Amino acid sequence: MNDTICAISTTLGVGAISIVRVSGKEAIEKVNNITNIDLTKKKSHTISYAYIKDNNEIIDEVLISIMKAPKTFTTEDTVEINCHGGIATTEKVLELLLKQGIRLAETGEFTKRAFLNGRIDLTEAEAVNDLINTKTDKARKIVINNLKGTTSNKIRKLRERLVKIINNIEVNIDYPEYQDIEEMTVEKIKEEIGSIEEELESIITNSENSKIITNGINIAIIGRPNVGKSSILNKLIEEDKAIVTNIPGTTRDIVEASFNLNGITLNLIDTAGIRETEDIVEQIGVKKSKEALEKADLVLLILNNNEKLTKEDKELLEISKNKKRIIVVNKTDLEKKLDIKDENIVYTNTIEEKGIEELLDKISELYKLEQLETNDFYYVSTIEQLNKIKSTRNNIKDIKAGLKENISIDMLEIDLREIWQTLGEVIGETYTEELLDNLFKNFCVGK
Amino acid sequence: MKYDIIVVGGGHAGCEAALVSARLDNKTLLITGNIKNIADCPCNPSVGGSAKGIVVREIDALGGEMGINADKSLIQIKKLNTRKGPAVWSLRSQIDKVDYSQNMIETLNKENNLEIKETLVEHLIVENNTVKGVITREKEQIEAKAVILTTGTYLNSNILVGSTKKQEGPHGEETELNLSKDLKNLGFTIQRLKTGTPPRIKRDTIDFSKTKVEKGSDVHLQFSFYEKSPFDIEKQEDCYLIYTTPKTHKIIYDNLTKSAMYGGYVEGVGPRYCPSIEDKLVKFKDKERHQLFLEPESRHYDSIYIQGFSSSMPIDVQDKMVHSLPGLENCEIQKYAYAIEYDAIDPTQLKRSLETKVIENLFTAGQINGTSGYEEAACQGLMAAINANQKLKNKEPLVLGRDEAYIGVLIDDLVTKGTLDPYRLLTSRAEYRLLLRDDNADLRLTEHGREVGLVKDKQYKVFTDKKRKIEELLKKLEQTITPTKKTNEILEKSGIKPILDKISLHDLLKKPDVTVEKLDYFLNNKYEKEVREEVEIMIKYEGYIKKQIEDAEKQKEYEKIKLSEDIDYNNVPNLALEAREKLNKIKPTSIGQAMRISGVNPSDISILTIYLRSKHE
Structure with a gap:
């Protein structure tokens, strides 16, 4: 059977409490060896106050949750130790557990066990990963939606519909002499495939949006020196009271500050110390802007209302033209000398604090943020799953082409079957090794 | 008296088995309860049908008898599903029951290595889990190196009409009671199946x-x-x-x-x-x-x-x-x-060669394996005898793939999934049915038949000729034609729309209204219908066929990951209980086969793969 594993499951360095999670047959017994109370006598799903001890030395004052199999995340006996003594003591607790012969969990291993033990299906497993990486309420809501298996259910229903068509076609083939069995006609397939396509497309759109929701939008502010980049950045942050700084995760190094807009995280990408002083900013040239551009989903290009387009402005316009971009014409309090046309222009004036609302509205409009419905939001969260669903577009295209060319229905069924198979792979009901391998490689839960 | 192979039962499975055995130079004995009922059709007077018709063609390609015997005994024949694609075309015939039986008896009588005996087999002689022969109702012991059971519905059967129940087989023939008890004692799981027939x-x-x-x-x-x-x-x-x-x-x-x-x-x-x-x-x-x-x-x-x-x-x-x-x-x-109603064994107790896992050199085919239908029975009889012969001659068994033949699908389904009700072959059971067509059964299987020694020169020559002509025609179709006035005149004369650009005949043939016959002028040769039809299907459905071949190749990767018979699945950590039981019972030979076992879930397969990897390391 599975050996017992442990790991610190909270992010290191943040927060007053860290949790050490232990899962496996020996979880209760081994944790019991390092406490002052008898955990083996505790009921399942209870929390007890205890000390963690190294021989006679008290390491930390903790709360211990006991959860017995099978009603746990991994379906195995699980113990969670809430440590209060900061990172050093938490690591000491972990060390004690390792000394007890418990193995350090691999990346994603708790979730892998939950999946392998049939506790969650693939989309749910992915969702757990998402949940850990979410930053805003909206993101949490849709991830939880997914975690409840609603996307899997949606896909399962689509598969059931496909099976119905497939079965009907097959009955027609296997019992051709029975003229009284309903014939699956080209019209019926057309209708069904149209509706299935719609549903799949909506999952694709949602999944693409869900990236925005879980990861936020990375924004780069670029512009010549002295056009007011730092003022605009400061105003944007001030607009939102809940400033999030120092976000953990992959974007940490480049994010200067983040704030919420309609429940979506907007990450302002650091354009090399933009906030420090205007003097330093003066040294930032096109090269730095280019670097920021690469990391950005959205570019705010700041121009000065009071000056004609300079050579440098033109250069910046050129390098950002293929990006999603808003041109911010600043300093509208001064005389208008700038002449520029673009579909996404906002006029601001940071002295009189004008135009910042409009800028936020523009961002919202560009990403249709207000329309992101989170209640009926079905999505898949890995690129593999998304690509699989996207690959059904080819089948649907082939079916539609086939329908046009009067290809016989039993041929169309080959593509219908393939869609069914592919959707099965997305929710883990058909086996393919790559999907599983990639899934667990990309996991960062539990550690 | 000692034989190489004894076939017990003279139905459709038994006849194919006896013929194969004898034709491959085995001293063969066919035992049947009533010689008059050899190759009897106790249910419908029909051979073929959707998927089943293709099986008959496959039997023929491998060197079996059913196709020829049906052709000799026809009353009516038609091609089904012609309004649908070529993948599901299938022949269905009405046959004359009397002719069918008599023609088969005649064929059996012509075989030199084959004797027919009229009696019932009551027991198997088994030593060290290996079958050594049979004991008849008259207590005669007949020895053999291998035995093939094709008992049909005659194993412990009851005929039911309303509330009356008679212990007998079809036509009021005697049913065999002891053999199924014997099988049970030897370790076979016996299941009770039922079928019926109209007035x-x-x-x-x-x-x-x-x-x-x-x-x-x-x-x-x-x-x-x-x-x-x-x-x-x-x-x-x-x-x-x-x-x-x-x-x-x-x-x-x-x-x-x-x-x-x-x-x-x-x-x-x-x-x-x-x-x-x-x-x-x-x-x-x-x-x-x-x-x-x-x-x-x-x-x-x-x-x-x-x-x-x-x-x-x-x-x-x-x-x-x-x-x-x-x-x-x-x-x-x-x-x-x-x-x-009658007794059958649990087919998951069979190897893919149709030899039983319980008793060595004992093979079973037809209704005793839980199938229903003359064609299903015949193809199993054929395969069981081919593999009994291979076994006796120390050769590898012939196992047909699911992408190779409906016969492969049928046997793989039986031994992998078992069956709870009489199993009938359906096109929907085949995932690669575009590859398993009526028209190409010979191209798929004749070489196999040749290799095991069943396909004689005459049949092989017809096959190689067709193959050669197909290749020749495909080559000719590579030529490109240009939209000259003359070319377009010729095309229009054949009812083909004039072309505007340079096009290969191959690509032209992809158009719905174009046939090989209409392109005669450019081909300098007339081709037989079979050759034309084959090439037209190959070209017109090229995209779909390619797709299925790719799918089949993908699946083959899983078939290549072998599972040893010695694995005790109780020792594989984390397998679900149901998977553990099923895997121990069925002992799949590859991950591919394991994937098809119902109750074995994707997570079990991933655990199994991880287990295999860790064992390698």
């Missing part, structure tokens, strides 16, 4: 004016790829279509509990795919009428089979039921419908 009525008492005539094909069709069928399609007989009436339904509903099935007299599980008329009514309450076909059984006697009307009602109710049908109001019933 037969006297032809000249039917009013055919109330029926719809169903004609056969108007072009020559035949099963065999190489043996010319003597059948004259001008001499086909008709079948007739009628429907059940509200009166029929009322009679059945009123008497439902009197039927053997609904009265609780049957223990066996009946075929889902071939329900009795009672079942049809109960399961499809909303359906106002059911289709029935009237099929002639033989030119030698005056008997009509009512397809779709199988029943286990008492005979007085059957009288009323039959007489409520249009055209049959005054008909004379010659033989009443009955249900029959």
